Amino acid sequence: MDWLNAIVQGMLLGGLYALFAAGLSLIFGVMRLVNIAHGDFIVLAAFLGLATTTALGVHPFVAALFVIPAMAVIGYALQRGVLNQTLGDDLLPPLLVTFGLSVIIQNALLEVYSADPQKLNAGPLEVTSIPVGGLSVGLLPLLTFGVAVMVIGGLQWMFYHTALGRAFRAVSDNQDIAQLMGLNRRHIFGLAMALALAVTALAGILLGVRTSFDPASGGARLIFGFEAVIIGGLGNLWGTLAGGIILGVAQNIGAQINPGWQLLAGHIAFLVILAVRPTGLFPRMSG
Numbered sequence: 001m002d003w004l005n006a007i008v009q010g011m012l013l014g015g016l017y018a019l020f021a022a023g024l025s026l027i028f029g030v031m032r033l034v035n036i037a038h039g040d041f042i043v044l045a046a047f048l049g050l051a052t053t054t055a056l057g058v059h060p061f062v063a064a065l066f067v068i069p070a071m072a073v074i075g076y077a078l079q080r081g082v083l084n085q086t087l088g089d090d091l092l093p094p095l096l097v098t099f100g101l102s103v104i105i106q107n108a109l110l111e112v113y114s115a116d117p118q119k120l121n122a123g124p125l126e127v128t129s130i131p132v133g134g135l136s137v138g139l140l141p142l143l144t145f146g147v148a149v150m151v152i153g154g155l156q157w158m159f160y161h162t163a164l165g166r167a168f169r170a171v172s173d174n175q176d177i178a179q180l181m182g183l184n185r186r187h188i189f190g191l192a193m194a195l196a197l198a199v200t201a202l203a204g205i206l207l208g209v210r211t212s213f214d215p216a217s218g219g220a221r222l223i224f225g226f227e228a229v230i231i232g233g234l235g236n237l238w239g240t241l242a243g244g245i246i247l248g249v250a251q252n253i254g255a256q257i258n259p260g261w262q263l264l265a266g267h268i269a270f271l272v273i274l275a276v277r278p279t280g281l282f283p284r285m286s287g
Contacts, residue, residue, distance in 0.1 A: 005135050006256040007249055012137070014228075014248030015145030016210065018241040019203035020221055021228035022152055023196035029235035030168045030192040031087060033094050037102040039222030041197055044105055045071050045204025046213045050118055060120040060209050068201040075197030079190040087189070102218065109215035120208035144206050148244070151199055152237045159237075168192060227270040233280030242281060246273070 020042060027033050035041075045067055052063035078101075086093035128139040159165040170178040171185045179185055207213060207221070228247050232239030247266050254265020273281065 003253075003256060006252040008135055008137065009141065010249035010252030011245050012141035012145045012248070013252065014241070014245030015141070015148035016203070016206060016244070017224050017228045017247050018148045018152060018244030019144070019199065019206065020225035021232075021240045021244055022148075022155065022237065023200040023203070024225045025229050025232075025235060025237055025240045026155065026196045026199070027192055028229070029237075030172050031189050032091075032172075033083065033087065034091070034098070035196075036095060036098040036222070037105060037218075038098075038200065038225060039218035039220070040102045040105040041071070041200045041218075042204045042207060042221045042225075043213055043215065043218040044109065045197075045201040046120065046208035047109055047113060047118070047215075048201075049120055049205045049208050050113075053120060060122050060205055063120075064202060064205045067205060068198050071197040071201035071204075072194040076190040076194040079193035080186060083193065084186045084189055106215050106218065113215060115214055115216065117212035117214045118208070119212045120205065122209040126209065140210060144210070147202065147206065148241060151202065152241050155195075155199070156237050164191065224266075227266065230280055231270060231273050233283040236280070236282045239280060239282035246281075 020039075023041075024035060024038050027035060048067045048070060049060055049063045052058065052066050053060055056063070056066075082097060083094060086097050122140070125140055125143075129136045130139060130142070131137075159168060167178070167183050167188050168191075170181065170183060171188045175185050178188075224247065228243035229240055230243070231246050232241070232243030246269060250269035251262045251266040254268075255262035257265075
């Protein structure tokens with residue numbers, strides 16, 4: 001029963017990792033941009049949630065209604081004002097710029113909040129559990145997993161059934177032809193980053209409710225997100241969910257064997273899958 005519990009809890013943890021990864025997968029799929037600051041944006045969203053709950057005295061999930069549009073605006077402004085200028089055949093400029101953003105966000109948060117760990121208070125939701133076949137399943141992890149499935153399903157639907165999704169796919173396939181067809185690629189890229197950071201905001205709020213965070217904790221979130229994306233297959237949103245689940249299950253099984261092996265087991269699973277399937281388990285198909 002302990003092993004079954006570890007697997008179930010790992011699958012639910014994978015939902016959070018999938019939310020970490022969804023924004024990364026989205027912007028890589030649309031503009032081939034690897035955002036080194038992604039983990040720090042997750043932590044920034046958690047701190048914005050903290051600021052909102054403190055100022056307004058509201059529940060973190062209500063605070064999300066303010067944080068999600070704020071992060072979307074930040075994403076659009078950042079893409080239009082800074083990142084669009086770095087995109088091109090050379091991958092190095094956007095990497096360097098996003099690395100610089102990572103350093104700036106970390107130091108700004110450190111200046112405002114110090115290095116002390118913080119946490120969002122969601123009240124009884126944090127400890128409520130549901131008995132399922134002899135297991136005790138936490139309501140918060142279950143809710144997080146449900147949100148991850150809905151977000152990824154919504155993004156997938158948007159990509160293939162809306163005008164915005166068609167625009168994303170057009171600029172992803174060929175920017176020059178899309179431009180000739182009347183699509184403003186700078187605006188489309190701005191919308192992609194806005195959408196990615198809106199998802200990131202959701203991930204940040206759920207992270208802040210689940211565990212403590214501090215200005216320096218973005219790096220680990222970035223690694224988990226990258227691993228989930230690469231395990232699932234670059235640019236494949238449902239693959240990202242599968243990657244998150246595999247990573248979460250591997251970590252929990254490692255922790256079941258030895259509490260010190262939790263992170264190591266996840267990294268080993270990542271390396272094994274990368275060695276066997278370098279393109280990930282579900283690489284994005286064309287069309």
